[in-house]
Amino acid sequence: MxxxxxxxxxxxxxxxTIYVSMAIFSNKIRKKPCxxxxxxxxxxxxxxYNEELVLKNCIVxxxxxEYKNRETIIINDGSTDSTMELLTEYLDLELSQLNIRNxxxxxxxxxxxxxxxxKNIYVIDKYNGGKADxxxxxxxxxxxxxxxxxxxxxxxxxxxxxxxxxxxxxDSVIAAGGTVHIAQGMRKENxxxxxxxxxxxxxxxxxxxxxxxxxxxxxxxxxxGSMLVIAGAFGVFKRDILFSIDGYRSTVGExxxxxxxxxxxxxxxxxxxxxxxxxxxxxxxxYTECPEDFKNLLTQRLRWxxxxxxxxxxxxxxxxxxxxxxxxxxxxxxxxxxxxxxAFTNLFVFLSLIFTEQSFAYTLAAIMLGTSLFFSSLxxxxxxxxSRETGFRYSRLDYLRIIAFFPVDLLFFRLISSLFVIGGTxxxxxxxxxxxxxxxxxxxxxx
Numbered sequence: 001m002x003x004x005x006x007x008x009x010x011x012x013x014x015x016x017t018i019y020v021s022m023a024i025f026s027n028k029i030r031k032k033p034c035x036x037x038x039x040x041x042x043x044x045x046x047x048x049y050n051e052e053l054v055l056k057n058c059i060v061x062x063x064x065x066e067y068k069n070r071e072t073i074i075i076n077d078g079s080t081d082s083t084m085e086l087l088t089e090y091l092d093l094e095l096s097q098l099n100i101r102n103x104x105x106x107x108x109x110x111x112x113x114x115x116x117x118x119k120n121i122y123v124i125d126k127y128n129g130g131k132a133d134x135x136x137x138x139x140x141x142x143x144x145x146x147x148x149x150x151x152x153x154x155x156x157x158x159x160x161x162x163x164x165x166x167x168x169x170x171d172s173v174i175a176a177g178g179t180v181h182i183a184q185g186m187r188k189e190n191x192x193x194x195x196x197x198x199x200x201x202x203x204x205x206x207x208x209x210x211x212x213x214x215x216x217x218x219x220x221x222x223x224x225g226s227m228l229v230i231a232g233a234f235g236v237f238k239r240d241i242l243f244s245i246d247g248y249r250s251t252v253g254e255x256x257x258x259x260x261x262x263x264x265x266x267x268x269x270x271x272x273x274x275x276x277x278x279x280x281x282x283x284x285x286x287y288t289e290c291p292e293d294f295k296n297l298l299t300q301r302l303r304w305x306x307x308x309x310x311x312x313x314x315x316x317x318x319x320x321x322x323x324x325x326x327x328x329x330x331x332x333x334x335x336x337x338x339x340x341x342x343a344f345t346n347l348f349v350f351l352s353l354i355f356t357e358q359s360f361a362y363t364l365a366a367i368m369l370g371t372s373l374f375f376s377s378l379x380x381x382x383x384x385x386x387s388r389e390t391g392f393r394y395s396r397l398d399y400l401r402i403i404a405f406f407p408v409d410l411l412f413f414r415l416i417s418s419l420f421v422i423g424g425t426x427x428x429x430x431x432x433x434x435x436x437x438x439x440x441x442x443x444x445x446x447x
Contacts, residue, residue: 004384008342009368015334016375022220023382028388029282033162039069040165041144043239044057044156047134049077051152052086054289057445058152059090061287063118067161070123073098073138078107087123091115098122098141104247106137113321131232132248132257147242153251155183155446161447163284164236167189172275175262175423176285177230177235179214181392184205186287186446193446197398197405202297204405206290211383215282219386222280227263228335229256230278234286241265252313253307260315263327270324283390289440296438298420305424312336343421377412 044062048055054237055074062072076084087093096114107129115121126137139147146168150156160178167176185207187196221227230236234254245261248254262278269276291297312331319328384394384402394402 002011007370008338011333013371013375014336015338015380018224019216019220020375020378020382022223023216023379023386026219026223026386029150029386033159034066034160034166035282036165036169039067040069040146040168042070042146042148042161042164042236043138043141043142043144044070044072044148044150045135046074046150046152046154047073047077047131047132047138048074048079048083048152049128049134050083052079052082054153055083055086056090057155058150059118059121061155061157061378061446064158065156065161066158067165069144069160070120071143072118073124073142074121075124075134075138077126077130078301084125088113089119090124092117093123096122098124099143101140101243103243104136104140106140108134109137109286112141120423130250132250132254135254139247141166142280143223143237144154145239147237147239149235149237150286151234151288153183153289153440154180155232156234157285157287157446160234160284160286163281164201167279167284172277173279174241174266174276175230175235175259175278176249176281176284177218177236177278178234178280178286179282179390180210180233181285181287182210182230183287183292183446184292188446195392195394195398197394197401200292201405201408202294203290203292204402205409206297208380208383208402208409209404209417210419211387212263212379214280215383215386216379218280219282221277221330224326224330225266225324226280226330227278227280228259228327228331230259233288234284235263240356249314249402251307251310253311254301256307256311257314260311260327263324264318264322267322267324267327274346282386285390287446293440295437298423300438301417301420302424302427305421306428308335308340309425309428321322340421340425343418344425373410376414378404380406380409 046058048057073088076087092115094116095111097112107127110125110127113123113125116122117124124137124141126134135149146164148161148164164176164178169171180194182203184203185195185197185199186193188194197207198205218227235255237258241262245258245265249257251257258280266276266278291300319332323331384399
């Protein structure tokens with residue numbers, strides 16, 4: 001067990017060092033997008049199932065976008081609340097049609113509508129089939145070459161699509177992910193949106209986790225060509241690529257699943273001597289509502305872990321031959337071994353080190369804990385520095401609040417995160433069909 005502990009510890013140091021060094025030496029972040037003469041056409045897809053509380057904020061943010069060459073397709077996926085009534089009233093809908101291609105499979109469409117007041121907004125009213133099914137319906141009806149997928153509670157930053165347009169100048173880019181910020185961690189001051197850390201502890205934890213997850217983790221994976229998840233809250237794909245990989249699979253982890261399918265496509269293209277890759281665009285931002293209590297946080301995190309386990313089982317046989325070595329390494333070693341399996345063994349390993357009769361075990365246990373705390377703190381600091389480059393700047397008082405919160409984040413919330421991983425993994429095998437959905441309030445708006 002001691003040998004296993006040391007091996008896992010070395011792997012942990014290797015991956016954390018990669019994340020830190022890649023984030024530090026990543027490309028300089030642009031504060032403003034280049035104004036290109038040509039705007040690529042973009043179709044924004046918004047799958048909606050019982051989203052009456054948050055959907056209006058999403059639409060208002062889309063209306064405020066600086067980007068003109070776009071259309072928005074809201075897919076009402078058989079909602080049982082007042083989602084369709086809200087859309088009908090707010091958008092003043094009339095019957096219309098879209099360019100159906102019948103290249104993807106999804107539940108039947110009842111009707112297609114177009115807004116009288118927002119001419120570039122369409123609504124597809126269809127029978128319930130789940131989020132992946134709704135996205136497939138949107139893709140199959142989209143008119144533009146770039147598909148932007150967002151959640152119904154996502155609120156796009158006004159310049160987000162301009163940064164995307166700039167990144168897709170490179171024809172080899174087939175997919176991209178933007179940065180997702182926590183909406184409750186934002187405040188308006190004199191009509192300017194600014195981050196604040198004067199929020200509840202459970203929201204502080206999620207704010208730091210999102211900053212690290214995007215500005216450190218995704219930044220490093222993007223440079224290494226090993227992105228595992230383009231967040232469902234804000235992702236971009238070339239439409240033809242989505243057709244080539246048969247769109248989304250009906251699963252709780254549709255964002256990880258579609259990313260892995262895209263990575264498999266990239267490997268196939270490279271075997272044929274063709275260039276294809278996906279990127280992370282830190283400057284392209286959106287804002288999303290996060291859980292504000294432990295019950296809803298638990299629901300969300302169990303769902304995320306179930307999604308990971310589902311993809312691990314579905315793609316298990318292909319990791320060593322249909323994916324690149326880097327994708328396989330990050331999934332199997334970093335995400336599966338260090339991210340999931342170690343959550344089950346951490347406590348046991350730590351106790352075995354403490355109660356072993358070997359004299360250096362105490363020292364080794366202290367070194368392991370200290371190293372973990374060091375890397376966690378360093379990654380949080382790097383994430384704050386990199387996000388600041390995008391204009392995401394806290395006040396001096398908030399930076400002091402953040403530093404004071406580090407011990408709570410590292411010693412309490414990260415332990416809770418391990419319990420979420422354990423719970424989600426176990427519950428996948430006993431409650432696979434019960435995915436769960438956290439409740440949202442829709443009280444936060446960025447416009």
